[in-house]
Amino acid sequence: MALPSSYRPKPGEIPTQPGVYRFRDDNKRVIYVGKAKNLRSRLNSYFANPDGLMPRTRAMVHTAASVEWTVVGSELEAIQLEYTWIKEFTPRFNIMFRDDKSYPYLAVTMSEKFPRVQVMRGDRRKGTKYFGPFYPAKAIRETVDTLLRVFPVRTCSVGVFNRAQRTGRPCLLGYIDKCSAPCVGRISPEDHKALAAEFCAFMGGEADRFIRALEQKMNAAVAELDYESAARYRDDIAALKRVFERNAVVLSEDTDADIFALAEDELEAAVQVFHVRGGRIRGQRGWVVEKVEDASPADLTEHLLQQVYGDGEGPDRIPKQVLLPVEPENRPELEEWLRGLRGSKVELRVPQRGDKAALLGTVQENATQALALHKSRRAGDLTTRSAALQELQEALDLPVALLRIECYDISHVQGTNVVASMVVVEDGLPKKSDYRRFSITGDAARDDTSAMYDVISRRFRNYLADKTAVPEPEAAPSPGGTKAPLAADVIDSNGIPAGDGVLTDTTTPAPRTKFAYPPNLVVVDGGPPQVSAASRALADLGITDVFVVGLAKRLEEVWLPDDDFPVILPRASHGLYLLQRIRDEAHRFAINYHRQKRGKSMTVSVLDGIQGLGPAKRKALLKHFGSAKKLKAASTEELQAVPGVGPALAASIKRQLGPAAEPAAEAPSVNMATGEIIES
Incomplete structure (x- = not known):
C-alpha cells in the first residue's frame, strides 16, 4: 500500500473548475470515481489529513497509487461522465446501489x-x-x-x-x-x-x-x-x-411514481423504494451499502438516482415523478439528465404534506427497519471477515493485506475431460464476475501437477499481457451525443497521463481486460506437489509479488512453497474457515464445468454416423421430426420434406438408419374390478 503523500499532486496543479476524478491502485485499476464543483478543494480534502478520514475512505487513499482528473464544462457533463466511469470500471470503493438484475x-x-x-x-x-x-x-x-x-x-x-x-x-x-x-x-x-x-x-x-x-x-x-x-x-x-x-390503491389512479427513502449512520446507509403505478404499489426494493466518505443525504440521493435509472433499460423504467426524502443540490441538472433518458419530463419532488408525504413516511420506516435488521445480522459477519483476513495474513507471515485471493482446483475422471476452475474473493466476499474456467489438453493433462502448472501459467501470462498492453484513453459522450470537452494534456508511452493527470483523447474507451488485476494470494487445492507447481509457474514468469499456499483436504493443512512442514491453523480459526469456503467454492465450480464437458462428450446422436450429414442438416432433421424414433420411422418422401435433403441423401439416410422397429403389440385392457380381459 502506498502513502497518500507519495502520489499527492503538487500545489497548484489541480484546477479549480468542475470535473471528475479517479483514484487508481498500483496495477492501474480504477478503485474510486468521484465528481466535484471544485476539483482542487475536493482532492485536497483526501490528502490534508488522511488519518482523519472515514475508515473506508482511509483504506481507499492508502490502496490508491495515483489520482487523475478530467475537467468538464458543466454539472450535467460531470453527472454523465461520473456515471459512465462508475458503470465501466465498477470501482470497488464506490457506493453501488445497483445489483446484477434488472426490474422484473x-x-x-x-x-x-x-x-x-x-x-x-x-x-x-x-x-x-x-x-x-x-x-x-x-x-x-x-x-x-x-x-x-x-x-x-x-x-x-x-x-x-x-x-x-x-x-x-x-x-x-x-x-x-x-x-x-x-x-x-x-x-x-x-x-x-x-x-x-x-x-x-x-x-x-x-x-x-x-x-x-x-x-x-x-x-x-x-x-x-x-x-x-x-x-x-x-x-x-x-x-x-x-x-x-x-395492490391496494394508495394514491390517485393517474399517479406513476417511485418513492425513495434513506436511513443512515456513520458507516452504512439503507435505501428503500416503492414503485407506484396507476396509484397502486407494484413493487418494493432495497439496498444496504457501505459509505465511502462522509456523504450527505443529498449526495447519497444523487448517486442513487444515477445508478438506479442510468442503466438504459428503457424509458418506461423512469416514472413521471420521483419522490425523495431530500432535494439534491443539483436538482435541475438531474431532472434534465432523467428527461433525456425518459424522453419526457421527470419531476423530482420532496413531498411535504398529504398522501404522498404519508407514503414517504412508510417507506422511511421500511428503510430504518432494514438498516437495523442489517446491523443485527451483519455486525458479526463484518467483524469475522476482517478477523479472518487479518489472521491469515499473520499466520502466513505475508507483508501485504489480502485484498484479493484466487483459488484454483483441478477436476477430471481418471485423466479424462481435465478442467480447472479459478474463483476470486475480494474483501472476504466472492466476486463471481471474475470467476474463470480452463480446459486442459495435451501433455498438461497427464497429472494434477502438470495441469496446475499449465493453469497458473496461462492465467498469469494473460495478466502480464494485459499489464503491458497500452490502454486506450477514455472519454464520455456529452448529453447531446457528442464527446465531452476535455482539457489538454500529454499521455506517455505507457498510456498513463502525465502532468496534472487530465485525459485528452476523445477516442472510444477500450474494453476492460480479463486478467489485469493480480491477486495478493493464490490458493491451490492440494499439498506440496501442487504448491510447488504453482510456485514454479510464477517463478518462470518472473512474478515475485504473488504468494502461494495450498490447502490439503485430508488434514486441512496449509502448505507454503519449499517448507518441509505445514502451517497448522486451529480448527476454530476464522482464517481456516475462510480458506475452506474458498476451496469448496473452487471445487464446486470445477465439478460443474467437468460435468458439462463430460455430458457433451457422452451425448451421441443417432445421426452422428450418417455420411453426408453435417451439423446443420442433423439439427434440421431432429427439429422437423421431433425425436430419433420418428425420424427412423419416416419414409424417404417424408425425409425429403426437410430443407436441404434431396432424393439421393434421403435414400442414403434411410439406408444407413436401417429399418424402423416394429411397434410392440398392445397389452390387453383389464377390468380392475373383476380382473376380466376387455375385448378391443
Whole structure:
C-alpha cells in the first residue's frame, strides 16, 4: 500500500473548475470515481489529513497509487461522465446501489398467435403489454398462479408448446385447468387472445368489473340450485380479490411514481423504494451499502438516482415523478439528465404534506427497519471477515493485506475431460464476475501437477499481457451525443497521463481486460506437489509479488512453497474457515464445468454416423421430426420434406438408419374390478 503523500499532486496543479476524478491502485485499476464543483478543494480534502478520514475512505487513499482528473464544462457533463466511469470500471470503493438484475415485469405477448404470460426483464419488445415493475419476482409468479384459475392463459415456453402440439397432449397446467390448452385445440386462437385481453384488462385496473360479473354468475347458479358451479365462482372471486388486495390503491389512479427513502449512520446507509403505478404499489426494493466518505443525504440521493435509472433499460423504467426524502443540490441538472433518458419530463419532488408525504413516511420506516435488521445480522459477519483476513495474513507471515485471493482446483475422471476452475474473493466476499474456467489438453493433462502448472501459467501470462498492453484513453459522450470537452494534456508511452493527470483523447474507451488485476494470494487445492507447481509457474514468469499456499483436504493443512512442514491453523480459526469456503467454492465450480464437458462428450446422436450429414442438416432433421424414433420411422418422401435433403441423401439416410422397429403389440385392457380381459 502506498502513502497518500507519495502520489499527492503538487500545489497548484489541480484546477479549480468542475470535473471528475479517479483514484487508481498500483496495477492501474480504477478503485474510486468521484465528481466535484471544485476539483482542487475536493482532492485536497483526501490528502490534508488522511488519518482523519472515514475508515473506508482511509483504506481507499492508502490502496490508491495515483489520482487523475478530467475537467468538464458543466454539472450535467460531470453527472454523465461520473456515471459512465462508475458503470465501466465498477470501482470497488464506490457506493453501488445497483445489483446484477434488472426490474422484473409481468408481460403478455399480445402480438403472438397464442399470447403468453411470462416474467420479463431487460429491454421491452414491440407488441407486448407490460405490468409492473414488481419486486421480488416471486410476487409476480404468485399473482400469475392465482389469476390462471380465472384467466387460464398460456404460460409455457415455445419448446413446451411445440412439443404438446406434436404429441397432442397438453402439459400439466392443461390437465389441472390452469391453461386453456390452445396447443391441442381446446380453445380457438381468437378466443384465447380474447382471454389474454381480459387478463390484461384485469391487471390494468378493471378488477371490479370482473368481480361483479362473477358475483352475478354465482348468484344465478345459486338460484338454479347449481351449487357446484356456485362454489367454483365463489373460489374464483376469492382468488381475484386476493390479487386485488395485494395492490391496494394508495394514491390517485393517474399517479406513476417511485418513492425513495434513506436511513443512515456513520458507516452504512439503507435505501428503500416503492414503485407506484396507476396509484397502486407494484413493487418494493432495497439496498444496504457501505459509505465511502462522509456523504450527505443529498449526495447519497444523487448517486442513487444515477445508478438506479442510468442503466438504459428503457424509458418506461423512469416514472413521471420521483419522490425523495431530500432535494439534491443539483436538482435541475438531474431532472434534465432523467428527461433525456425518459424522453419526457421527470419531476423530482420532496413531498411535504398529504398522501404522498404519508407514503414517504412508510417507506422511511421500511428503510430504518432494514438498516437495523442489517446491523443485527451483519455486525458479526463484518467483524469475522476482517478477523479472518487479518489472521491469515499473520499466520502466513505475508507483508501485504489480502485484498484479493484466487483459488484454483483441478477436476477430471481418471485423466479424462481435465478442467480447472479459478474463483476470486475480494474483501472476504466472492466476486463471481471474475470467476474463470480452463480446459486442459495435451501433455498438461497427464497429472494434477502438470495441469496446475499449465493453469497458473496461462492465467498469469494473460495478466502480464494485459499489464503491458497500452490502454486506450477514455472519454464520455456529452448529453447531446457528442464527446465531452476535455482539457489538454500529454499521455506517455505507457498510456498513463502525465502532468496534472487530465485525459485528452476523445477516442472510444477500450474494453476492460480479463486478467489485469493480480491477486495478493493464490490458493491451490492440494499439498506440496501442487504448491510447488504453482510456485514454479510464477517463478518462470518472473512474478515475485504473488504468494502461494495450498490447502490439503485430508488434514486441512496449509502448505507454503519449499517448507518441509505445514502451517497448522486451529480448527476454530476464522482464517481456516475462510480458506475452506474458498476451496469448496473452487471445487464446486470445477465439478460443474467437468460435468458439462463430460455430458457433451457422452451425448451421441443417432445421426452422428450418417455420411453426408453435417451439423446443420442433423439439427434440421431432429427439429422437423421431433425425436430419433420418428425420424427412423419416416419414409424417404417424408425425409425429403426437410430443407436441404434431396432424393439421393434421403435414400442414403434411410439406408444407413436401417429399418424402423416394429411397434410392440398392445397389452390387453383389464377390468380392475373383476380382473376380466376387455375385448378391443
